[in-house]
Amino acid sequence: MKIWKAAFAAVAASLIAVGTASAQGWPSRPIKIIVPFAPGGSTDIIGRLAADQLGRDLGQPVIVENVGGGAGAIGTMQALRAPADGYTLGIATVSTMIVYQSAKPKPEYSVDDFAPITNIASMPNVLSVGPSIKAKDLKELIALLKASPGKYTFATSGIGSINHLLGESFQAYAGVKLVHVPYKGSGPGMQDVMGGQVDMIFDQFPSSKGSIDGGKLRGIGIISPHRVPGYNIMTMEEAGLKGFTDEAWYGLLANAKTPPDIVAKLGDAMKKVIANPDFRAKVEKIGARPVGNSPAEFKAQILREVEQTKKLVRERNIKFE
Numbered sequence: 057m058k059i060w061k062a063a064f065a066a067v068a069a070s071l072i073a074v075g076t077a078s079a080q081g082w083p084s085r086p087i088k089i090i091v092p093f094a095p096g097g098s099t100d101i102i103g104r105l106a107a108d109q110l111g112r113d114l115g116q117p118v119i120v121e122n123v124g125g126g127a128g129a130i131g132t133m134q135a136l137r138a139p140a141d142g143y144t145l146g147i148a149t150v151s152t153m154i155v156y157q158s159a160k161p162k163p164e165y166s167v168d169d170f171a172p173i174t175n176i177a178s179m180p181n182v183l184s185v186g187p188s189i190k191a192k193d194l195k196e197l198i199a200l201l202k203a204s205p206g207k208y209t210f211a212t213s214g215i216g217s218i219n220h221l222l223g224e225s226f227q228a229y230a231g232v233k234l235v236h237v238p239y240k241g242s243g244p245g246m247q248d249v250m251g252g253q254v255d256m257i258f259d260q261f262p263s264s265k266g267s268i269d270g271g272k273l274r275g276i277g278i279i280s281p282h283r284v285p286g287y288n289i290m291t292m293e294e295a296g297l298k299g300f301t302d303e304a305w306y307g308l309l310a311n312a313k314t315p316p317d318i319v320a321k322l323g324d325a326m327k328k329v330i331a332n333p334d335f336r337a338k339v340e341k342i343g344a345r346p347v348g349n350s351p352a353e354f355k356a357q358i359l360r361e362v363e364q365t366k367k368l369v370r371e372r373n374i375k376f377e
Contacts, residue, residue, distance in 0.1 A: 082142050082318050086117040089308070090146045092131025093213060094124040094241025098179065098260035098344075102306040103147045105338050106176050109329045124240045127216035128152035129164070136169055140313035142322065148172070148307040150218040153358050158365040159216050159374075167362070171319045172354040173308040174326045179344035180280030181222055181304055182289070184264050184273040185256045186249040194277040194295040201232035209235045211245030211257040218304055221365070222258040222279060224374040229297040249273065260304045262342035279303070284343060305347065307354055323351050 087110075091103040104120050111118035123131030128151045135146030146152075148170070157163045183194075189208075191197035201208055212219035215238045227234055234256075239245035242259045249257045250272045257264070257273070261284060267273040268287075275289040281301045283291055292300040308326060310319055329335055330348035339346050349357065368374070 080317075082321065083114055083116045085143065086119055087111070087114070087142070088119050088121055088138075088144050090131045090135040090144065091120055091122050092124070092128035092135075092147065092149070092152055093122065094243055095122050096243035096263065097213060097241050098263040098304065099128075099147055099149055099306055101262055101342060102177055102339070102344065105335065106147075106308065106326075106329060109332055109335045110325060113325050113328050113332075125214070127156065127214035127220065129156055129216070132156075133164060135309065136165055136311060138311065140311035140315075142310060142314050142318035144311075145173075145322075146170075146309045148309045148358075150221075150302075150304055150361070151213070151216065153307075154361045154365050155216055155218055155221045157362050158369050159221075167355060167358045169312050170309040171312050171314050172351050172358060173310060173319065173322050174330070174351065175305050175307040175347040175349050175354050175357060176326070176330065177339050177344040177346050178303050178305040179342075180261045180278050180282075180284055181218075181258065181302060182261045182264050182268075182275050182279065182284075183222075183226065183256060183258055183277035184249070184268060184275050186254065186273065187252050188255050189274075189276075191276070194290050194292070197276055198230050198232060198295060201230065201234065205233035206235060208255045209237050211237045211239060211249055211254045213242045213245065213259070214238045214240060218302075219258040219260075221374070222302065225300060225302070225368070225372070226258070226292075226297075228372045228374065229292070229300045246273065262344055265343055319351065 089103055089107050091100050093099045107118040107120050123134050128149060132146055132152045135144055138144035157166055191200050210223045212223055223236060237254050242263050245257050246267060248254045264273055268275045278284055278289050278291045280303050330346050336346050
């Protein structure tokens with residue numbers, strides 16, 4: 057019996073030593089961050105900014121891989137199925153962690169399948185219109201849409217995305233009826249709105265900013281508690297849609313089975329990333345706000361927002377199919 061106990065203790069000690077050595081040696085090779093949307097959108101912008109600074113701080117390349125489709129669920133599942141060794145991470149969004157779990161009767165994953173690292177940044181959403189819309193401001197747009205229910209179209213980054221939820225919420229709050237045109241990412245949808253094939257698009261402000269600044273899109277409604285400094289775009293609440301203030305956010309996730317020491321190292325590394333003045337300046341330049349909460353705070357945020365969104369979907373009977 058003593059021999060078996062001694063053998064078991066030796067094996068356990070060796071396993072602990074191996075785990076510790078693994079954590080102490082991490083990272084010893086490049087890290088991949090999966091952005092679960094097409095290139096060019098806000099998720100891609102924030103993901104690449106974070107990857108660049110994280111790679112500098114860790115001393116290893118951090119490579120971004122775009123895996124679009126399924127409103128972000130395909131890329132998120134790919135990150136989840138990768139080995140839980142800290143070398144494959146995922147960018148989390150409201151679409152992938154909040155809307156997906158709230159809209160799907162039987163979601164394939166939940167927050168418990170992941171180790172949330174931090175909320176990197178949050179940003180306002182924006183409703184922009186293309187050349188087919190002649191309304192001067194948001195109030196005029198709402199009047200136009202009410203006069204012709206079902207005539208006008210809106211683009212989003214996919215069924216079940218945050219932008220889809222924003223479009224459905226806008227219809228509910230404003231009392232209008234639109235036709236949804238889903239894409240695999242914000243970029244392709246934006247091109248069609250600028251070309252006049254689709255009338256308007258719900259998107260995050262940073263990924264629409266360049267097109268708005270260049271006059272190719274016209275920002276007409278900000279979905280945030282406050283206006284964006286430097287832009288004369290009224291908020292949804294200013295147009296009478298009280299309570300419609302949802303912002304987007306972008307966080308970093310690891311597989312829930314990732315060794316805690318590696319998760320802790322990632323958390324510490326991301327604190328440095330978000331505290332870096334150069335990183336903060338780049339994030340703020342695109343219209344976003346650096347956040348940088350703790351893993352526990354980030355998980356609590358996700359759980360809280362899932363419950364709030366489920367309530368909204370239920371009360372307003374929002375359909376995602």
